[in-house]
Amino acid sequence: MxxxxxxxxxxxxxxxxxxxxxxxxxxxxxxxxxxxxxxxxxxxxxxxxxxxxxxxxxxxxxxxxxxxxxxxxxxxxxxxxxxxxxxxxxxxxxxxxxxxxxxxxxxxxxxxxxxxxxxxxxxxxxxxxxxxxxxxxxxxxxxxxxxxxxxxxxxxxxxxxxxxxxxxxxRYHPGTKQAYEKVLAGELGRVVSIYGTYMLNPVAPLANGEEKPDGMGDVEFQMRHWQNYEWLCGTALVEQCIHTIDKVGWAMNDVAPIAAVANGGRAQRDDQSNLFDHYDITYEYPNGVTAHVGQRQMNGTHSDVTDRVYCENGTMFSPGRCSIKDVSGKTTWRVRPEKGVEDNMxxxxxxxxxxxxxxxxxxxTGEYMAKSTALGLLGREAAHTGKRIKLEDYWKSEEDQAPDDIQFGDTFPVASLPIPGKERPATKPSRG
Ligand SMILES: NC(=O)c1ccc[n+]([C@@H]2O[C@H](COP(=O)([O-])OP(=O)(O)OC[C@H]3O[C@@H](n4cnc5c(N)ncnc54)[C@H](O)[C@@H]3O)[C@@H](O)[C@H]2O)c1
Missing domain, CATH: 3.40.50.720 (NAD(P)-binding Rossmann-like Domain)
Incomplete structure (x- = not known):
């Protein structure tokens, strides 16, 4: 580094x-x-x-x-x-x-x-x-x-x-906190699996055919549209869906996963960005527990942002108006906003x-928040390479994707898209 x-x-x-x-x-x-x-x-x-x-x-x-x-x-x-x-x-x-x-x-x-x-x-x-x-x-x-x-x-x-x-x-939302505390207290038995989604429309995509104005450097243009470039946002998975990934970590009591396997690609986007528009990640945890994360940013598709924490004796649904269902599917608990308690997380x-x-x-909270971010990066890397990646191996990664001492006027060609199974392109923009 x-x-x-x-x-x-x-x-x-x-x-x-x-x-x-x-x-x-x-x-x-x-x-x-x-x-x-x-x-x-x-x-x-x-x-x-x-x-x-x-x-x-x-x-x-x-x-x-x-x-x-x-x-x-x-x-x-x-x-x-x-x-x-x-x-x-x-x-x-x-x-x-x-x-x-x-x-x-x-x-x-x-x-x-x-x-x-x-x-x-x-x-x-x-x-x-x-x-x-x-x-x-x-x-x-x-x-x-x-x-x-x-x-x-x-x-x-x-x-x-x-x-x-x-x-x-x-992690500050009062209702969501109550729900996760129930899981962590073991009220539903052991966590056996998780499925969390973050499926929405693209955030601040480049307008169709939008070109860099004459006289503007690449860095300035890309910074003005930062949600479209991996070196600035880390991908939509890491920038947006990190909330879902963080809640996977929360439900697992912030125990580190062993490895991740993932799919990802670009089905709808055809702009100048270098981002995938969907990912599906499986995190492997000790004791055979798996956590699955589905992310998508595509227009005209079903929106869903829900975490389902499957436990031995029921399932917890979050965030926001969280609820718990028993194994028969009957709702046994639902969060109610508490009067007089600040509800804005x-x-x-x-x-x-x-x-x-x-x-x-x-x-x-520095250490924990950094580790939660690393989970997102692990999933991204598994999708971009198409490999099963162990956290302990990925932790040694020295790939520094962020250029130093950038200037607005710099020329930074956009890195090409990764193709899983093939050599992963350097995502650090090279100074042209
Ligand atoms: N916790 C949440 O729910 C939540 C919600 C939205 C955004 N965020 C996070 O907040 C961050 C900002 O997102 P946003 O939606 O406000 O984006 P934004 O584009 O609205 O704002 C980013 C601001 O940072 C400025 N900026 C860019 N590079 C800078 C630099 N080097 N020095 C100083 N200023 C710089 C931009 O000019 C812009 O004003 C992102 O990391 C995003 O993931 C978190």
């Missing part, structure tokens, strides 16, 4: 940032204000920003960073709803690929990392080195070196006493995060 990409900020500004007082101390000493910065302020960054501001009346929007101006405008608009708590003037707004450095140097206590996942390991490492608490959206990486970097960052954060909160939002996530910071309790 090239450490350069993820081990940034070792010199110069970095040294200054790294020397910063761990901000938990600041939060405790000045309980009136927790200053937040958003890095990547599109759909999710705006949502996370609003949830962070709603989680605590003294959270201040202090700084904003985005690769493009439209992200800054989003954050200004959403922050503006919180009136005087919007305190990110132009001089603390940063645009471009280095925007994260500006946010980290601006005096924030907490950063919300909500860019496309390609950048997550790099941004998390920089945040930890700068002594900042971080909310980290899923998925955490797009390759194994990235996963390992996230684990290393989490260990560094532990030593520094800074917090990492993850964005696998279903995104909000619960931020409420817990900021309440813990206030209490001086350091949440650090």
């Amino acid at each position: 090239d450490n350069n990409r993820r081990t940034l900020l070792k010199t110069g500004t970095a040294a200054t940032l790294a020397a910063a007082v761990p901000s938990i101390l600041k939060a405790q000493n000045t309980p009136d204000q927790i200053k937040i910065g958003v890095i990547g302020c599109g759909g999710r960054g705006s949502g996370a920003l609003a949830q962070a501001m709603s989680a605590d009346p003294n959270v201040i929007l202090w700084s904003i960073g985005d690769a493009f101006e439209r992200g800054i405008n989003n954050a200004v608009r959403v922050g503006g709803r919180f009136n005087e708590r919007m305190q990110a003037p132009k001089e603390r707004q940063f645009i471009g690929l280095d925007a994260y450095k500006g946010v980290l140097a601006s005096g924030v206590d907490v950063v919300l990392l909500c860019t496309p996942p390609h950048f997550r390991p790099q941004h998390l490492r920089a945040a930890v080195e700068a002594g900042k608490h971080a909310f980290v959206e899923k998925p955490m990486a797009i390759d194994i070196p990235g996963v390992k970097s996230v684990i290393e960052s989490a260990q560094m954060a532990k030593k520094k006493g800074t917090a990492i909160q993850h964005g696998f939002c279903w 995104y909000q619960v996530c931020h409420n817990e995060f900021f309440a813990a910071l206030r209490a001086g309790k350091i949440i650090n």
Whole structure:
């Protein structure tokens, strides 16, 4: 792995940032204000920003960073709803690929990392080195070196006493939590099999025939359409269906699978993206348990996002309005939203995060969230190669799919599609 990409900020500004007082101390000493910065302020960054501001009346929007101006405008608009708590003037707004450095140097206590996942390991490492608490959206990486970097960052954060909160939002959903707790408590007997689906329409596909405008570099074009390129999103399996894969891990009590076998392909897409539009994965677990994940992003097809956790004495269905059926098919339990309990999982996530910071309790979910991401990568790799891949072997992968020190104007030809059973093409775009 090239450490350069993820081990940034070792010199110069970095040294200054790294020397910063761990901000938990600041939060405790000045309980009136927790200053937040958003890095990547599109759909999710705006949502996370609003949830962070709603989680605590003294959270201040202090700084904003985005690769493009439209992200800054989003954050200004959403922050503006919180009136005087919007305190990110132009001089603390940063645009471009280095925007994260500006946010980290601006005096924030907490950063919300909500860019496309390609950048997550790099941004998390920089945040930890700068002594900042971080909310980290899923998925955490797009390759194994990235996963390992996230684990290393989490260990560094532990030593520094800074917090990492993850964005696998279903783990915060009160009803879904109740259902998984029942499974994990053994109320249905042993888990024997799982089938989880994430079948929806394509997310932000390239418009038919859309071409890069004259004068725009490949990197800028691909970043503006990041959901279409493996090096940026990790594939639709890793970017979207990772929720389902994370819930497989949850139902299995986060025990690691032994191996994965998978199918995948591209039946409907005919655009310039380099993504499969469907995957079917079997994860092999100890004791003969298998977990199956079906993912699809195709227009005009049946939509289904359901997890079925088959146990000795019944089946649990999730997420959301979860239920349990006994072996005869009779519903024996159904979650009911509890009155007065916050039901918005995104909000619960931020409420817990900021309440813990206030209490001086350091949440650090880095290692687990990295491992959950690795499950998605394992399934992707099994589908792309057509091989049965053991986790212990894949864990040694040094394939670094994320180019370093990219610039908007760079030329990056799109990597070709993998063909299972044949040589897997390098997915790292080569500088043309
Ligand atoms: N937990 C969830 O349910 C959930 C829901 C939606 C998205 N997400 C995750 O959130 C992340 C963002 O997704 P989104 O839907 O908000 O995408 P988006 O395209 O709406 O927003 C991404 C933003 O990041 C900016 N950006 C890109 N590269 C950057 C860089 N290097 N530095 C700074 N800014 C950069 C973009 O300009 C854009 O404003 C993804 O990882 C996605 O999987 C999670």
